[in-house]
Amino acid sequence: xxxxxxxxxxxxxxxxxxxxxxxxxxxxxxxxxxxxxxxxxxxxxxxxxxxxxxxxxxxxxxxxxxxxxxxxxxxxxxxxxxxxxxxxxxxxxxxxxxxxxxxxxxxxxxxxxxxxxxxxxxxxxxxxxxxxxxxxxxxxxxxxxxxxxxxxxxxxxxxxxxxxxxxxxxxxxxxxxxxxxxxxxxxxxxxxxxxxxxxxxxxxxxxxxxxxxxxxxxxxxxxxxxxxxxxxxxxxxxxxxxxxxxxxxxxxxxxxxxxxxxxxxxxxxxxxxxxxxxxxxxxxxxxxxxxxxxxxxxxxxxxxxxxxxx
Amino acid sequence: xxxxxxxxxxxxxxxxxxxxxxxxxxxxxxxxxxxxxxxxxxxxxxxxxxxxxxxxxxxxxxxxxxxxxxxxxxxxxxxxxxxxxxxxxxxxxxxxxxxxxxxxxxxxxxxxxxxxxxxxxxxxxxxxxxxxxxxxxxxxxxxxxxxxxxxx
Ligand SMILES: [Zn+2]
Numbered sequence: 001x002x003x004x005x006x007x008x009x010x011x012x013x014x015x016x017x018x019x020x021x022x023x024x025x026x027x028x029x030x031x032x033x034x035x036x037x038x039x040x041x042x043x044x045x046x047x048x049x050x051x052x053x054x055x056x057x058x059x060x061x062x063x064x065x066x067x068x069x070x071x072x073x074x075x076x077x078x079x080x081x082x083x084x085x086x087x088x089x090x091x092x093x094x095x096x097x098x099x100x101x102x103x104x105x106x107x108x109x110x111x112x113x114x115x116x117x118x119x120x121x122x123x124x125x126x127x128x129x130x131x132x133x134x135x136x137x138x139x140x141x142x143x144x145x146x147x148x149x150x151x152x153x154x155x156x157x158x159x160x161x162x163x164x165x166x167x168x169x170x171x172x173x174x175x176x177x178x179x180x181x182x183x184x185x186x187x188x189x190x191x192x193x194x195x196x197x198x199x200x201x202x203x204x205x206x207x208x209x210x211x212x213x214x215x216x217x218x219x220x221x222x223x224x225x226x227x228x229x230x231x232x233x234x235x236x237x238x239x240x241x242x243x244x245x246x247x248x249x250x251x252x253x254x255x256x257x258x259x260x261x262x263x264x265x266x267x268x269x270x271x272x273x274x275x276x277x278x279x280x281x282x283x284x285x286x287x288x289x290x291x292x293x294x295x296x297x298x299x300x301x302x303x304x305x306x307x308x309x310x
Numbered sequence: 311x312x313x314x315x316x317x318x319x320x321x322x323x324x325x326x327x328x329x330x331x332x333x334x335x336x337x338x339x340x341x342x343x344x345x346x347x348x349x350x351x352x353x354x355x356x357x358x359x360x361x362x363x364x365x366x367x368x369x370x371x372x373x374x375x376x377x378x379x380x381x382x383x384x385x386x387x388x389x390x391x392x393x394x395x396x397x398x399x400x401x402x403x404x405x406x407x408x409x410x411x412x413x414x415x416x417x418x419x420x421x422x423x424x425x426x427x428x429x430x431x432x433x434x435x436x437x438x439x440x441x442x443x444x445x446x447x448x449x450x451x452x453x454x455x456x457x458x459x460x461x462x
Pocket of ligand 1: 111325424425451
């Protein structure tokens with residue numbers, strides 16, 4: 001298999017073709033079974049977190065360590081001299097790119113990763129979240145987990161619950177799953193937080209079925225994946241929030257009619273949208289999903305940095 | 311054509327952007343930074359037009375628009391024509407075509423878009439919607455906007 005990801009920046013899940021997604025998933029599965037500690041020996045990777053995101057950063061840094069590479073960087077843009085001195089992101093990236101083999105960037109503004117890729121002198125950029133826009137490695141680990149648990153990425157019924165308006169993980173995952181065939185989506189959210197039109201339009205254009213539903217019970221017996229997300233309090237009026245809270249919280253009672261293959265995913269952190277007793281059911285898969293993040297990140301890092309894999 | 315020539319001073323050499331919908335002419339001046347040149351510019355607003363009812367017209371002396379500039383006109387005034395004039399004679403007539411990307415001239419409506427900092431030129435691509443309308447999508451923040459929101 002030709003590795004078309006070699007030297008490519010990973011900015012948006014929309015930039016990846018279906019065969020490239022497959023390549024990452026295949027590599028993730030291999031690395032999960034057979035760790036390859038020397039794959040990136042002698043490589044130095046910068047982990048530049050202009051805003052704090054401990055989970056994502058540690059997941060990336062674990063992936064780097066497991067591959068035998070070294071990491072430099074910072075974990076919170078507020079505490080570094082770069083921003084304070086008024087240096088532009090473009091300048092910062094062009095300097096750091098002269099030190100390292102790849103740059104992981106997390107930044108609060110949308111489009112920052114794309115901009116970084118334009119100033120990195122062909123050093124690959126990995127987007128670890130640019131504002132509300134993209135977080136492609138999250139989507140890759142979601143896809144990997146879905147494939148691992150359902151043995152396929154097509155012909156699935158997927159319910160997405162919670163904040164579908166601002167939740168970038170659900171947008172990207174829907175975009176990625178729309179590259180496959182015969183998937184069906186159920187969107188469950190407060191009225192104020194429904195899927196944006198551009199996602200609905202994209203599905204319509206590709207003739208992919210989607211339905212808006214009132215609650216999880218309605219669809220629980222039909223779905224293979226239940227993707228839960230958190231509804232942030234500040235996004236809703238207080239009465240609406242109280243109402244939403246009771247409606248979009250998952251408990252074991254709702255799961256009574258679930259299919260045996262159902263898996264519950266969540267990008268984490270969870271607040272109270274999944275009751276703790278759900279953790280003990282065979283459906284709960286969010287912690288395993290988070291663990292898969294390391295393999296998916298190992299896979300994408302090694303595919304971008306090494307040409308010949310298979 | 312004869313009437314317009316009388317209403318707006320004829321130019322010896324340069325470009326005439328004709329058939330601009332009224333109210334758009336003034337906006338084009340600033341969007342295309344025509345106001346930043348030293349060249350002599352004549353503008354006619356709300357002139358009578360058979361095609362549009364009312365139209366605006368811009369004449370720029372000793373300047374020939376780039377193909378990019380001409381195509382970007384199509385976003386604002388799909389029926390605009392660009393005439394090249396030499397020695398008071400019409401030597402070329404161009405009909406703008408919608409470009410694939412629009413660089414530099416628009417500002418991304420997403421206030422958290424990185425293009426607002428860093429002195430980066432904006433870049434938008436056209437996205438055709440199911441209802442045949444065109445949206446503009448920022449190449450950086452990947453947000454889509456209806457043409458009207460971006461232009462007004
Ligand atoms: Zn933008």
